[in-house]
Amino acid sequence: MFKSNIEIEFKTAVDKEKYLEMLHHFNLQDNIFLQTNYYFDTKDLELNKNDIVLRIRKKGDRFKVTLKKQGEKGAFENHVFLTKEQAEEMIKNGFNTKDYFKDLDYDVTFKASLDNYRVSTPYLNGKLFLDRCDYHEKTEYEIEFEVDNYEEGEIEFFELLKQFDVTFVKTKRKSERALK
Known part of the structure; x- marks a missing residue:
């Protein structure tokens, strides 16, 4: 099944202490789930x-391949749901993007993975995510806020940071960090 959407998100890096403070404030410590991102690219x-991200995400026993292209005020995403066997084959042997996304023709292989221990909760007019990301023997923490309206979401995001005394730190995409 093919699905498209526009993802509008705001995010910042935080330290472990701030991550734990927010986790407890929103009472989310028992709702953490693991999703693993497998990133693909050309040689x-x-x-x-x-600025194109290509990944397979494993969440529980579900897999989907996502193509994400950054725009000015959001990312255009296309998703195709996969069977476990398809995903494992793609991770092992690579694939051609045209097999899943007709407008893109690249031979790609698996490059890196990132384990994202994530929680989410509705917050104002969006959805708040608290992430612990493990990759390349590193652990990083970040806050993401996904919204439908860029201008409204930007105001709410910076108000959230002010409320929790968080200094905004521009962060690279998870894929960029994992691919380094």
Whole structure:
């Protein structure tokens, strides 16, 4: 099944203490789930250089391949749900993007993975995510806020940061961090 959407999100890195403070404030410590992102690119990382993310996400026993292209005020996402066997085959042997996304023709292989221990909760007019990301023997923490309206979401995000005394730190995409 093919699905498209526009993702509008705001995010910042936080330290472990702030992550734990917010986790407890929203009473989310018992709702953490693991999703693993498997990132793909060409041998020359052409997709990453062009602000395109290609990943398979494993969440529980569900898998989907996502193509994400950054726009000015959000990312255009296309998703295709996969069977476990399809996903494992793609991770092991790579694939051609045209098999899943007709407008893109690259041979890609698995490059890196990132384990994201995530919680989410509705917050104002969006959805708040608290993430602990493990990759390359590193652990990082971040806050993401997904919304439908860019201008409204930006105001709410910065009000959230002010409420919790969080300094905004521009962060790279998870894929960029994992692919380094």
